[in-house]
Structure formats: C-alpha cells, structure tokens
Amino acid sequence: MMALAKTKPEEGLWKIEAPIPEIGPDDVLIRIRKTGICGTDIHIWNWDDWAAATVPIPMITGHEFAGEIVELGRDVTGLPVGQRCSGEGHLIGQDSRQSRAGKFHLDPGTRGIGVNEQGAFAQYLRLPAFNVIPLPDDIPDEIGAILDPLGNAVHTALSFDLLGEDVLITGAGPIGIMAAAVARHAGARNIVLTDINSDRLALAGHVVPSVRTVNVTEEHLSDVAHELGLREGFDIGLEMSGSQTGLDQMVEALVMGGKIALLGIPPGQSPVNWSKIVFKAITIKGVYGREMFETWYKMIAMLQNGLDVSRVITHRIEATDFHHGFAAMKSGRSGKVVLDWTRQA
Numbered sequence: 001m002m003a004l005a006k007t008k009p010e011e012g013l014w015k016i017e018a019p020i021p022e023i024g025p026d027d028v029l030i031r032i033r034k035t036g037i038c039g040t041d042i043h044i045w046n047w048d049d050w051a052a053a054t055v056p057i058p059m060i061t062g063h064e065f066a067g068e069i070v071e072l073g074r075d076v077t078g079l080p081v082g083q084r085c086s087g088e089g090h091l092i093g094q095d096s097r098q099s100r101a102g103k104f105h106l107d108p109g110t111r112g113i114g115v116n117e118q119g120a121f122a123q124y125l126r127l128p129a130f131n132v133i134p135l136p137d138d139i140p141d142e143i144g145a146i147l148d149p150l151g152n153a154v155h156t157a158l159s160f161d162l163l164g165e166d167v168l169i170t171g172a173g174p175i176g177i178m179a180a181a182v183a184r185h186a187g188a189r190n191i192v193l194t195d196i197n198s199d200r201l202a203l204a205g206h207v208v209p210s211v212r213t214v215n216v217t218e219e220h221l222s223d224v225a226h227e228l229g230l231r232e233g234f235d236i237g238l239e240m241s242g243s244q245t246g247l248d249q250m251v252e253a254l255v256m257g258g259k260i261a262l263l264g265i266p267p268g269q270s271p272v273n274w275s276k277i278v279f280k281a282i283t284i285k286g287v288y289g290r291e292m293f294e295t296w297y298k299m300i301a302m303l304q305n306g307l308d309v310s311r312v313i314t315h316r317i318e319a320t321d322f323h324h325g326f327a328a329m330k331s332g333r334s335g336k337v338v339l340d341w342t343r344q345a
C-alpha cells in the first residue's frame with residue numbers, strides 16, 4: 001500500500017510502499033478515504049525537538065481520518081464490513097485507575113496513532129474496534145476526517161456552560177474557529193475571537209459570520225468589550241493559541257470568577273502572573289484530546305442538528321500531492337487541509 005512516513009530524522013515526509021497491516025482479534029482494518037493534516041503532523045514534518053524526542057522512525061504519520069471497514073478481527077462484534085467510520089486516535093490501556101473508572105481520555109499510558117503507532121496517512125489502517133466511531137450517512141467523509149480536531153474544539157468549548165455567556169477565544173487556527181462555531185451553536189451570547197493573523201481571522205468571519213473577530217495588533221480588547229456592552233468582562237475564555245500573551249490578555253479581560261479552558265500549548269516554560277489569577281478567582285481547566293466517548297457523541301449530534309464546520313476546510317488535495325497540502329498548512333493562511341486517498345489504487 002502507499003503511505004506517507006517519516007523515514008529519516010530530518011525535515012519532510014516521504015511516500016513509501018508499506019505492507020497492509022495485519023489485524024489482531026480485537027482490531028479492524030480500515031480502507032482510508034480522507035485524512036486531515038494536523039498541527040502535530042507539522043511538528044513531525046519539521047522534526048522539531050518534540051518530534052525527535054517522541055516519534056520513532058520509521059513511522060507512518062497521520063491520525064485524522066475517515067474510511068471504511070474492510071476486515072474484522074475474529075472477536076469483533078457490532079461492526080459490519082463496509083461500515084463508514086472515523087476513529088479515536090488515542091490508544092489506551094485498561095489497567096490504570098482512570099481507565100477502570102471509565103475516564104479513558106485520562107489514561108496515563110495513552111499512545112497515539114501516527115505518533116507512537118503506525119498511522120492513517122496510508123491506504124489502510126489497523127485500529128482497535130474499541131476506537132472505531134461509525135459515521136452516520138449524513139456526515140460526509142471529509143467531515144469525518146476532521147472529527148478529531150473538531151473533538152478538541154468541542155471538548156474545550158463544552159468544558160463550561162456557554163448558554164447566554166460572553167466568550168473570548170484566543171487563537172483563530174482551525175480549532176479555534178471550530179470552537180467559535182460550537183460556542184454559537186451552544187447558545188453563547190457574544191463570541192470574540194482574537195489572533196494576529198488577518199488571513200485566519202478572515203476565514204473565521206467566513207465560517208462563523210456572527211463572531212466578532214479582533215486583530216489584537218490593531219484593536220484593544222477593552223475597546224471591543226465596551227463596544228459589546230460588557231462592563232465587567234467576558235465570562236468564559238477558550239485559550240487555543242498557545243501564546244503567553246494571549247493567555248495574559250484573556251486573564252485581564254475576564255470577569256471576577258471567570259473560567260478558562262486551556263487547549264493551546266505554550267512552547268517551553270512561560271511566566272504566569274498567578275497573583276492576578278488568584279485575586280480574580282479564575283478557574284483554569286487543562287484540556288487534552290477528546291472525552292472518550294462523550295465528546296464524539298455530542299459533536300456528531302451537533303453536526304446532525306445544524307452545526308456547520310465545512311467551510312473551515314480550505315484545501316482538498318490528492319494524497320500524492322501531499323507536499324502542497326503541507327505547504328498550505330505551514331503557510332499559516334489555510335484552514336483544514338484534507339488529503340483524498342480514494343484515487344490511490
């Protein structure tokens with residue numbers, strides 16, 4: 001089969017011929033139709049310090065996908081051959097306290113497909129049946145291929161009650177934009193999305209027209225809050241940028257007793273003004289991945305009930321032209337990039 005792999009400890013990915021994975025008794029074999037390129041894949045492409053310390057070589061990368069089950073392990077039940085699906089890319093154990101309590105997304109032994117295990121940038125993927133997410137007929141493959149990052153947005157946005165609240169989102173990458181769409185769908189009152197990238201802010205305005213976008217190099221958040229009639233500040237913050245400046249601005253802009261869900265990952269250590277956080281009685285929740293499997297249930301339900309994130313996909317590219325897809329992602333001007341594997345015989 002054709003696959004995209006990290007085969008050398010240097011920048012790039014390479015197209016290879018790899019054997020079709022052999023499945024175990026509890027696995028399924030999935031023929032891949034569409035894959036999304038994630039920020040994690042960019043780290044692996046660039047071979048930065050995190051990737052070099054984390055990813056073994058050779059490794060077929062990629063973890064955002066949609067496809068079709070073509071083979072079942074002998075002990076798999078409840079999933080038919082031909083089932084369209086996506087899947088949870090976090091592979092968990094069953095022995096930790098968290099797993100045994102049903103908090104699967106908090107299992108400390110979690111491994112990731114495309115990072116620690118062979119991934120989805122390939123014509124076929126082996127996946128535990130436990131991780132399979134069947135796709136309803138009304139959710140197309142390209143949306144199925146971005147359910148993983150949408151799940152990050154849903155997990156973050158639904159960390160706190162949004163109904164009637166004023167929400168500040170820092171970071172207008174694809175996940176931040178999708179979080180804005182989720183907040184609107186969940187009944188937030190005012191939603192403000194900040195960034196310093198005018199292209200990403202323009203995309204956000206296209207995807208979620210009712211969201212107030214702010215380039216913080218050109219406007220002050222305090223002026224925007226005044227414009228919206230927010231005398232005391234924002235109720236909820238969703239930090240998606242990984243920028244210390246963005247977090248500092250968020251803390252300053254929140255009401256007393258405000259809440260922050262933190263998905264963005266700052267590079268290295270960052271100085272934090274903890275006194276301001278304490279004296280404003282702010283609650284901070286760190287968010288990792290998706291809740292297994294409540295996030296999947298909620299996002300599929302929202303998609304079937306009017307949530308539209310299709311316009312966050314800006315590039316649809318043949319898998320053999322993956323270099324163009326990665327160039328688009330690395331430019332900082334794209335939304336989600338989806339690779340099409342259906343024409344790879």
